[in-house]
Amino acid sequence: MANEGAGGQPVYILREGSTQSKGRDAQQFNIMAAVAVAEAVKSTLGPKGMDKMLVDPTGNVTVTNDGATILREVQIDHPAAQMIVEVARAQDDEVGDGTTTAVVLAGELLRKASDLMDRQIHPTVIATGYRMAADKAKELLQTIAVPVEKTDRELLEKIAFTAMTGKGAEAEGAMLSKLAVDAVLAVEDAGKVDTDNVKVEKMVGPGAMASQLIKGIALGKTRVVENMPKAVSKAKILLLNASMEIKKTQVDASIKIKSPQQMKTFLEQEEAMLLKNVEAISKSGANVLFCQKGMDDLVASHLGKKGIFAIKSVSESDMKKLSRATGARIVTKIEEIDPKDLGYAGIVEERKVSGDESLTFVEECKNPKAVTLFVRAGTATVMDELERALHDAIRVVSVVVEDGKVVPAGGAPEIELSLRLKQYASTIGGREQLAIESFANAMEIIPRTLAENAGLDPIDMLVSLRSKHEAKNGKNFGLNVYEGKPIDMLAAGIIEPLRVKTQAVGSAAEAAVMILRIDDVIASGGPSEQTISEAKQQAKRQLAAGRMGGGMPPGMGGFM
Incomplete structure (x- = not known):
């Protein structure tokens, strides 16, 4: 110009x-x-x-x-x-x-x-x-x-159904609307609803009618090793945001080993450090462990021998939902584990749900403030659209619960x-x-x-x-x-x-x-x-x- x-x-x-x-x-x-x-x-x-x-x-x-x-x-x-x-x-x-x-x-x-x-x-x-x-x-x-009152379930279900109409969910609308309302009312706290506490887990399966609300958390992860128990009842749950591996040095360093005996001593010391962590977890009374960081195979094996169910590399968002669902406090240092930090669930179980795919279910929690909507559908495309429909339904129901007004x-x-x-x-x-x-x-x-x-x-x-x-x-x-x-x-x-x-x-x-x-x-x-x-x-x-x-x-x- x-x-x-x-x-x-x-x-x-x-x-x-x-x-x-x-x-x-x-x-x-x-x-x-x-x-x-x-x-x-x-x-x-x-x-x-x-x-x-x-x-x-x-x-x-x-x-x-x-x-x-x-x-x-x-x-x-x-x-x-x-x-x-x-x-x-x-x-x-x-x-x-x-x-x-x-x-x-x-x-x-x-x-x-x-x-x-x-x-x-x-x-x-x-x-x-x-x-x-x-x-x-x-x-x-x-x-x-x-x-509108939040106790008017019938009206809330109609609101959810209206939000899902036109999104391919009409045939199962009544059932899905009920699930959406149940999910929102479960996580509602003093008139406020944080929809992030409603986790959506989806998997291709028999159809939308197989979808369900889990009063707890479903994770797309399985046990670290096979010798761990597949199910734990009356679970005492530890949420750990600390590494269960040998820490790497932060700077370039080298260790000179001059004899096989020195190598053996070095490895024994590493193993002793890891086993000390296992003992700390076991001593706390925990029989289920969700770890946000990595976990050494040796640690996993010893946890399994002690009958502890463990999952590693759990996402931060899932850890927060587990905390809301089970009442556990997320611990950041193994030395600071206290039995008071443990949460509770009636059952923690690894369950096969479709073909070779398995999920871990944390259920029967006491008054969970985080829940999971497990969405099923015949194809992935339909499943994704059902998830979007449920997202809309959950959001509009939460808005009505908070505001108490509809048009x-x-x-x-x-x-x-x-x-x-x-x-x-x-x-x-x-x-x-x-x-x-x-x-x-x-x-x-x-x-x-x-x-x-x-x-x-x-x-x-x-x-x-x-x-x-x-x-x-x-x-x-x-x-x-x-x-x-x-x-x-x-x-x-x-x-x-x-x-x-x-x-x-x-x-x-x-x-x-x-x-x-x-x-x-x-x-x-x-x-x-x-x-x-x-x-x-x-x-x-x-x-x-x-x-x-x-x-x-x-x-x-x-x-x-």
């Missing part, structure tokens, strides 16, 4: 090959990229959403309709598009569900903003209106929400927000009113997409939904995609956490506002495969036509 200097000579301020896009062109280009991301996941929304097949460079295949997974796997380089991916990531981190809703809403907000800019409404005015609308929407959502699903909150935001817009003066109205219209993209993905007429469905919501006591009506008509979602038990909606609205609005405020894009790289001017023209054509499915902009990557 160059500016005219004194005497008409160009003054270069950016290195050669850099490109600059300014003003409306830059805004259109960014909006095009962001909307393309939304279009990429739009068809996955809802119970009848379609799946995407993602193939990575190594040939691994992922089949899913989880928005967060899709956007994580697809290679996206465009900076504006990455900002929309951040919306999905924030939604997944905060509540674990509603990622597709947040992304689709962000894309529609930007599409509506583009229309307003075509009408000469300044981006700053649109951004102000969007912020006002988002704040009002969160306030209105509080009036739509209904309270009807099926597009009901979006239609209600759309109608009430339009009423709110009429009370606002200035051009911000137009932005709030556009925000209100954008909310309808969720029920519209639900209808489209179910093969229903979106216009007819929106008209029916508006009619129900304009009537008295109609705020809970959403779209039943199976029957093709509005129903009371609250009465039908199709519900989701309030936080899913507030987070989706907030993050979508923030991303849209940030992208709208960008009026200058300076790229320091070389030219892309498609020139900047061509990309601008394509953005203008596609935005004018109201469609974004005709391809992604440069740097968007794509599905293989």
